[in-house]
Amino acid sequence: MSKESALIRAAEKETGRIEAFSDGVFAVAITLLAFNLQVPKLGDAATPGQLALALARQWPEYLGFVTSFFTVLIMWVNRHGVFRLVQKTNARLLFVNGYLLMMTAAVPFSTSLVTQYLQSSAAKAACAAYGGVFVLISLGYSALWHVVTRDRTLMKAGVSETTIERISRSWRWGPPVYVAATVGAFVSPYVTIAICTILWVHWSIVAKEF
Amino acid sequence: MSKESALIRAAEKETGRIEAFSDGVFAVAITLLAFNLQVPKLGDAATPGQLALALARQWPEYLGFVTSFFTVLIMWVNRHGVFRLVQKTNARLLFVNGYLLMMTAAVPFSTSLVTQYLQSSAAKAACAAYGGVFVLISLGYSALWHVVTRDRTLMKAGVSETTIERISRSWRWGPPVYVAATVGAFVSPYVTIAICTILWVHWSIVAKEF
Amino acid sequence: MSKESALIRAAEKETGRIEAFSDGVFAVAITLLAFNLQVPKLGDAATPGQLALALARQWPEYLGFVTSFFTVLIMWVNRHGVFRLVQKTNARLLFVNGYLLMMTAAVPFSTSLVTQYLQSSAAKAACAAYGGVFVLISLGYSALWHVVTRDRTLMKAGVSETTIERISRSWRWGPPVYVAATVGAFVSPYVTIAICTILWVHWSIVAKEF
Amino acid sequence: MSKESALIRAAEKETGRIEAFSDGVFAVAITLLAFNLQVPKLGDAATPGQLALALARQWPEYLGFVTSFFTVLIMWVNRHGVFRLVQKTNARLLFVNGYLLMMTAAVPFSTSLVTQYLQSSAAKAACAAYGGVFVLISLGYSALWHVVTRDRTLMKAGVSETTIERISRSWRWGPPVYVAATVGAFVSPYVTIAICTILWVHWSIVAKEF
DSSP: OOHHHHHHHHHHHHHHHHHHHHHHHHHHHHHHGGGGOOOOOOOTTOOHHHHHHHHHHTHHHHHHHHHHHHHHHHHHHHHHHHHTTBOOOOHHHHHHHHHHHHHHHTHHHHHHHHHHHTTSTTHHHHHHHHHHHHHHHHHHHHHHHHHHHHSGGGBOTTOOHHHHHHHHHHHTTHHHHHHHHHHHTTTOHHHHHHHHHHHHHHHHHHOOOO | OOHHHHHHHHHHHHHHHHHHHHHHHHHHHHHHGGGGOOOOOOOTTOOHHHHHHHHHHTHHHHHHHHHHHHHHHHHHHHHHHHHTTBOOOOHHHHHHHHHHHHHHHTHHHHHHHHHHHTTSTTHHHHHHHHHHHHHHHHHHHHHHHHHHHHSGGGBOTTOOHHHHHHHHHHHTTHHHHHHHHHHHTTTOHHHHHHHHHHHHHHHHHHOOOO | OOHHHHHHHHHHHHHHHHHHHHHHHHHHHHHHGGGGOOOOOOOTTOOHHHHHHHHHHTHHHHHHHHHHHHHHHHHHHHHHHHHTTBOOOOHHHHHHHHHHHHHHHTHHHHHHHHHHHTTSTTHHHHHHHHHHHHHHHHHHHHHHHHHHHHSGGGBOTTOOHHHHHHHHHHHTTHHHHHHHHHHHTTTOHHHHHHHHHHHHHHHHHHOOOO | OOHHHHHHHHHHHHHHHHHHHHHHHHHHHHHHGGGGOOOOOOOTTOOHHHHHHHHHHTHHHHHHHHHHHHHHHHHHHHHHHHHTTBOOOOHHHHHHHHHHHHHHHTHHHHHHHHHHHTTSTTHHHHHHHHHHHHHHHHHHHHHHHHHHHHSGGGBOTTOOHHHHHHHHHHHTTHHHHHHHHHHHTTTOHHHHHHHHHHHHHHHHHHOOOO
8 A cells, every 4th residue: 555545544534533423413413303392291181182182283393303304414414425525634624514513413402492482473583593593504514615625635536526516506505595594584484494394305306316 | 346346335335324323313312212211309308218109100101211212222123134235325215214213213202202191191192192103113114125125226236035025024014013003092002002012022032133 | 255254244244333333322321421410500699609509519410420420431341341252143132232221321310310319318219229220230231241151153253261251250240239239228328329439440440451 | 464463453443442432422412512502481472572682692502502512522633633643542541531521421511500600690600610620621631641651552653752742732731721711710700711712713723633
């Protein structure tokens, strides 16, 4: 093994560790979303019908759980799609990755906001905050992609311009669409949820390859 | 190494990442089941006997914890049994896998429902919801198996028809049995728990190989 | 690569997956122990001195956290010490391993019992339950070791009788000592904590190799 | 493969397992920091403006979350920087590593203290405790480095004195600076937070390589 390929191998091992750690954060954050599912507090005298009704009435919890779960899952798929092309890391990449992990860890919180306020008169503010967190995340992804494409020594050899162009094109839409989801909350909170849902459904379909 | 085997190797590495991420979600979800074990709230003046009695009285918590823990564990074993045969993934497989992870993350919630309502008059609804979540999960497993068997390029070479047939046969029973567990809740909530317990005990025994 | 060594390799890969999943459960459970550390609930008018005093007064929380953290850590080291010798698994091993994971996930609960009741009059029952969970765990480890040593095809080739004898000898003491910790709670709750602390300190010292 | 290199390989595999387990604890602890983000409890009649105001007013939660998240992330990077040089472990290293994991698991607790008391009159005590936890952690890192450098057989061959010297030099500042952050709390709680923030920003910049 030449010295160069040994260095590449060591660098890839490092990248693998960051990946594994990041995957751990994603796995914990995505599972903690389930804390949005709260057991209704009825007395011991509640009938089965009352419990069923109470469960049905907390549909915003299920909606928020499903929307956030798949959005985080798609984020994980995309993040992984970038790291597959990465051969080594630098301080800037580590920092942007840390920022993305932090914002991902905050998604259960913004989801909680929506599930607890969707049926209240403050729903617009809750959904705007929910959208705002995704704006911050999509800007982080743009920054991640910028860091990786700016210094091509970070990339594996043999990544084609076509691949880079394809990713650049598809990620371009993230920030503006999530801004629309945030602003749309002031029209109706359901605009935010509809846009976020359309986004992950769209992503699930276009994800030709993993 | 031929180009083809390099491609297979890269695809298997990808599959390995999904596996690792999915394992993370399973590990977090199964451990969070322990949040069903609640410390009894007695005053500082409680006697040891009162604490012991309070602990004994919350046996539905232990029952729910054990039943769900082993059910999720068996689900993990089965899910892994499928992914061992998988060589690469496509968007459909990713999506079904995401759905399974989401439902798995919801098991601590449905378990909580049972432990909090098993001794109340609403127990039937709680157990029906508990069974219903497992119906949704077993349907997800059927979908997963359908996706994998439909497009044989996803499978590793050399997987025998006998193996496929064996898995198809044993999984066929999942959805109807969990439907029975759900419907049975309206006879008695203990029918649900009995069926779920029998299922994981049965699975533990028949799991000839891992 | 001969067919036999290919089979061994595949089996070891399987064992590796169980290890990784089990490590995930241990990592989550051990970190959740920190939920025993509760922020004191004082009003906004509390002085720094009052907060410091309140923090000092909840020393049972710190004691429980440290004792359980290192006990679980030592359990992880021991469990790993066995799995290093294991080449393949069978249904029995999977089941015993699942039981151990379940009981490990329950340690944050039994620790909570102690930290919340150590300064109450029900402390003896709380500590007996705490010790009891470790009795159940140490019996699980004995069962694990029994399964592995009974069917030597599960073990890697070249594991010496000396190694097996050494582990057998050192594990023999687990169940009786934890039974003593449990029964000792009825003398004084601090007997339980003292024995558990002595055990993990002792283990940390004797752990010659990892 | 010579016998010696086989031994080194086995030892590195062991070290890899400790790394993976430790990464799991770090990933869970860092994600649990998000539990500091609490959904404001307003009634259903709250206006969007009131919710927005309530969210803005809990800025100490965001500050604590960001500061702790990046501090733990930098700790993870540093810890990994040491373990890259490690070839095998001994009981002492295992013990110090366990201590570091335990203290890391406690960071969400000390962060909670700050976010709940920063706007109260007890803020100084909360920030002193927050700084104190980091003092204990930085002492743990010094101990870790001491253990690794004292017994050079633990280190991989070929680690240069320059590398060792560089790490020794940069780590020297940890404990005194965190002591300053702790003592500074009695001047103003914001001194603690400022020092901790400066530290992780500084570290993010100087981390030339990962």
